[in-house]
Amino acid sequence: MADYLEMKGICKSFVGIPVLKDVDLSVRKGEIHALVGENGTGKSTLMKILFGIYKADAGEIKIDGKTIQISSPKQAYGAGIRMIHQELQLIPEFTIAQNIMLGNEIMSTAISIDRKKISSYVQKAIEQYGLALDADAKVKNLTLAEKQMVEILKALYFKSAIVVMDEPTAPLTDKETEILFSATKKMSKAGTSIIYISHRLEELPDLAERITIMRDGMVISTNNMKDVTKDEIVKQMVGRTVEQFFVKTTKPLKEIMLEVDNLCVGNQVKNVSFDIYKGEVLGLAGLMGSNRSVIAKAIYGDVKKTEGTIRLKGKKLEVKNCKEAIKNGIGYLPEDRKTEGLVLMEPVYKNVTYPRMESFCKMGIINEFERKKSVQLILKRIGFKDIYFSRILKNLSGGNQQKVIMGRWYFANCELLILNEPTRGIDVGAKKEIYEMINEMVSNGKSVLLISSDMPELLNMSDRIITIKNGRISGCFEAGKNMYKQTSILQAMLGGVNCGEN
Amino acid sequence: MVILFSLLSQYFLTINNILSIVQQSAINLVIALGMSFVISTGGIDLSVGAIVALTSVIMANLINNYGIPILAGILIAFLVGLIAGAVNGFFVGVVGLQPFIVTLASVTYLRGLALVYTSGRPIYGLSDNFTKLFAGYIGIVPVMVIWALAATVVCIFLMRKTRFGEYTLAIGGNEEASRLCGINVIKIKIYIYMLSGFMSALGGMMLAARLDAAEPASGSSYELDAIAAVVLGGTSMSGGKVNMIGCVVGALILSMLANGLTLLNIQTYYQQVATGLVILLAVILDKRRTQ
Ligand SMILES: Nc1ncnc2c1ncn2[C@@H]1O[C@H](COP(=O)(O)OP(=O)(O)OP(=O)(O)O)[C@@H](O)[C@H]1O
Ligand SMILES: [Mg+2]
Numbered sequence: 001m002a003d004y005l006e007m008k009g010i011c012k013s014f015v016g017i018p019v020l021k022d023v024d025l026s027v028r029k030g031e032i033h034a035l036v037g038e039n040g041t042g043k044s045t046l047m048k049i050l051f052g053i054y055k056a057d058a059g060e061i062k063i064d065g066k067t068i069q070i071s072s073p074k075q076a077y078g079a080g081i082r083m084i085h086q087e088l089q090l091i092p093e094f095t096i097a098q099n100i101m102l103g104n105e106i107m108s109t110a111i112s113i114d115r116k117k118i119s120s121y122v123q124k125a126i127e128q129y130g131l132a133l134d135a136d137a138k139v140k141n142l143t144l145a146e147k148q149m150v151e152i153l154k155a156l157y158f159k160s161a162i163v164v165m166d167e168p169t170a171p172l173t174d175k176e177t178e179i180l181f182s183a184t185k186k187m188s189k190a191g192t193s194i195i196y197i198s199h200r201l202e203e204l205p206d207l208a209e210r211i212t213i214m215r216d217g218m219v220i221s222t223n224n225m226k227d228v229t230k231d232e233i234v235k236q237m238v239g240r241t242v243e244q245f246f247v248k249t250t251k252p253l254k255e256i257m258l259e260v261d262n263l264c265v266g267n268q269v270k271n272v273s274f275d276i277y278k279g280e281v282l283g284l285a286g287l288m289g290s291n292r293s294v295i296a297k298a299i300y301g302d303v304k305k306t307e308g309t310i311r312l313k314g315k316k317l318e319v320k321n322c323k324e325a326i327k328n329g330i331g332y333l334p335e336d337r338k339t340e341g342l343v344l345m346e347p348v349y350k351n352v353t354y355p356r357m358e359s360f361c362k363m364g365i366i367n368e369f370e371r372k373k374s375v376q377l378i379l380k381r382i383g384f385k386d387i388y389f390s391r392i393l394k395n396l397s398g399g400n401q402q403k404v405i406m407g408r409w410y411f412a413n414c415e416l417l418i419l420n421e422p423t424r425g426i427d428v429g430a431k432k433e434i435y436e437m438i439n440e441m442v443s444n445g446k447s448v449l450l451i452s453s454d455m456p457e458l459l460n461m462s463d464r465i466i467t468i469k470n471g472r473i474s475g476c477f478e479a480g481k482n483m484y485k486q487t488s489i490l491q492a493m494l495g496g497v498n499c500g501e502n
Numbered sequence: 503m504v505i506l507f508s509l510l511s512q513y514f515l516t517i518n519n520i521l522s523i524v525q526q527s528a529i530n531l532v533i534a535l536g537m538s539f540v541i542s543t544g545g546i547d548l549s550v551g552a553i554v555a556l557t558s559v560i561m562a563n564l565i566n567n568y569g570i571p572i573l574a575g576i577l578i579a580f581l582v583g584l585i586a587g588a589v590n591g592f593f594v595g596v597v598g599l600q601p602f603i604v605t606l607a608s609v610t611y612l613r614g615l616a617l618v619y620t621s622g623r624p625i626y627g628l629s630d631n632f633t634k635l636f637a638g639y640i641g642i643v644p645v646m647v648i649w650a651l652a653a654t655v656v657c658i659f660l661m662r663k664t665r666f667g668e669y670t671l672a673i674g675g676n677e678e679a680s681r682l683c684g685i686n687v688i689k690i691k692i693y694i695y696m697l698s699g700f701m702s703a704l705g706g707m708m709l710a711a712r713l714d715a716a717e718p719a720s721g722s723s724y725e726l727d728a729i730a731a732v733v734l735g736g737t738s739m740s741g742g743k744v745n746m747i748g749c750v751v752g753a754l755i756l757s758m759l760a761n762g763l764t765l766l767n768i769q770t771y772y773q774q775v776a777t778g779l780v781i782l783l784a785v786i787l788d789k790r791r792t793q
Contacts, residue, residue, distance in 0.1 A: 076684075
């Protein structure tokens with residue numbers, strides 16, 4: 001089959017630093033083509049060039065044999081290209097329908113928009129994909145996974161020749177991932193070419209026909225998916241083998257770190273009780289809309305609990321806001337790094353130190369020397385080169401932003417750290433790094449509450465897992481017991497209560 | 503507030519007084535409507551007062567001293583308003599400077615131009631037909647009220663029903679996302695500042711007609727009144743969210759306050775203090791309500 005899209009000899013530098021070096025990528029018509037590589041290899045940059053956001057320093061793009069110039073997203077649309085962006089690009093105050101149709105409004109007269117039609121068309125599409133969303137709901141009120149589905153729908157709604165998906169599944173649970181995959185396969189059968197970027201390597205064999213692997217801004221290889229194993233992919237990505245992915249080194253202690261008793265938050269969270277021991281990793285599993293994040297935010301003081309008591313090391317805890325939570329030794333790594341976590345216009349080292357400013361402040365004056373010195377150690381720990389030190393966050397790759405926010409909470413040295421999807425969008429090598437950080441924390445007697453949609457991660461890192469459904473606990477599982485496996489946990493996430501047997 | 507004033511002063515709720523409140527708010531309302539669009543994108547237009555002054559003196563000078571037909575003079579004034587707005591929009595949209603700084607500079611040079619153009623002297627005595635057109639009466643209804651009403655209807659339509667309005671809010675909500683959706687952000691921004699310039703020119707015509715004079719120093723601090731009306735109406739200064747009806751109510755509240763306090767014989771200095779407090783109070787209430 002002939003190549004439909006050809007990118008040849010693409011080069012790109014940012015402020016003198018080369019990011020893409022002579023990259024070739026070709027995609028066939030109707031093919032699902034996986035694109036993988038470590039964080040900061042230039043995958044997103046390459047796709048942004050295709051989409052007209054950046055201009056390549058050299059190289060050419062051919063579609064269907066014809067060389068074309070794409071210098072703005074508008075032209076990319078014209079050429080039949082759509083993109084699901086790695087960072088959500090939605091208008092919070094707009095409804096789902098408005099967001100999906102933005103730029104392609106249906107008009108009732110020459111000048112006025114037909115809101116009814118827009119909303120009913122979008123509602124129909126939502127139902128077609130089997131999603132439970134209301135087309136007239138405001139996007140700002142959605143959960144991250146729901147927002148991601150809107151972002152996906154935005155690209156799938158219109159028929160297009162090429163769809164770029166930049167880590168579309170990162171915030172999704174299995175159920176939505178399945179919806180996306182079946183839609184993607186259907187599209188490719190209808191002749192749409194799909195470029196699929198992901199760090200969840202295990203989802204690729206089922207989906208993609210070919211895979212291109214990148215490292216340090218260069219293409220290492222393009223293969224048929226069925227000709228390479230996961231280990232080979234990893235090896236080509238990071239340049240070495242990564243073994244023994246999950247190692248659990250310590251057992252939890254007998255002392256209790258956190259007691260949550262009968263926690264209620266409005267009608268979002270109902271009568272939730274659990275304990276976390278010192279040195280323990282407690283996993284929290286739940287589907288989209290299960291409100292597992294609300295539980296975390298209630299402990300962190302970001303949402304007000306309406307009922308219940310929380311005790312930290314036996315002492316009753318009444319945190320009114322996040323600042324007090326941090327003072328008490330509780331940290332929270334939020335789910336959406338862009339809106340909840342990072343100050344995008346500030347450099348890496350400042351972002352790392354925000355929760356612990358007082359450790360190098362005297363009477364409100366910052367000791368910059370101390371600050372930089374301590375940050376340098378942390379950055380090494382999360383595998384950052386020194387050139388990143390004062391880089392503005394906005395100019396970092398998505399995965400590297402995630403590392404910064406993880407570094408921040410590692411640095412904060414909390415008693416209890418709540419991690420909400422900590423490895424979202426992170427490459428295999430760095431994942432291992434983060435698992436080691438978690439292990440190190442619990443071996444020092446600290447505790448971790450781990451919220452994750454990544455089942456292998458959750459199963460392997462946790463000492464116990466509780467499942468949440470509609471804001472209630474629907475099951476709890478202990479590592480080592482025979483119910484501690486993916487199928488039974490999924491079952492508990494979907495339905496029945498499953499606490500008796502442990 | 504209405505009840506309070508009507509209890510304290512028997513004149514407050516007479517038809518004449520109500521009409522006069524609406525009339526007093528008309529100029530501010532017209533300008534505030536344009537300002538709503540600017541603020542919805544997360545921008546601000548400080549130059550509205552200066553455009554009021556410049557357009558009114560140009561119009562008056564052309565009609566009075568050069569014998570140009572009234573309609574032509576008015577048309578030119580609106581054109582000047584559009585151009586001034588387009589220049590603001592150019593620097594904000596194309597060059598990418600901050601709206602606050604761009605329009606702060608515009609205040610100074612536009613008012614400077616108005617002073618240069620008239621050598622600093624006001625132009626008194628405008629043609630009767632002109633004053634009738636913008637500040638006359640039809641029956642007991644002041645024409646200004648009709649202009650304000652028309653402007654309100656048009657602006658609400660623009661904001662709620664058209665692509666232009668949709669994109670205005672989209673840009674305010676997330677500029678990058680809007681660009682990625684293929685929206686021409688620069689073009690929309692230029693249009694928005696042009697709209698604000700146009701509305702200021704309309705305000706300039708109304709003010710000149712009401713005073714029967716065009717003063718190069720007129721319209722000072724109009725930008726603050728307009729911003730106050732927009733904010734009172736519940737529009738967010740950070741963009742992405744607008745309340746056009748609220749803007750109308752905001753403008754009415756401001757002039758009602760001034761009117762009521764005057765009827766009660768309260769000094770203007772105290773009125774200013776009261777107005778400031780009302781703005782704060784209203785914004786606090788709004789925040790409470792939306793949380
Ligand atoms: N606007 C920019 N200015 C300067 N440097 C940038 C800019 N955008 C990206 N970079 C740099 O280019 C490199 C490649 O980034 P890119 O986002 O393409 O990586 P990626 O492969 O998508 O990684 P990830 O898997 O983490 O998403 C990174 O080192 C990043 O810091
Ligand atoms: Mg990326």
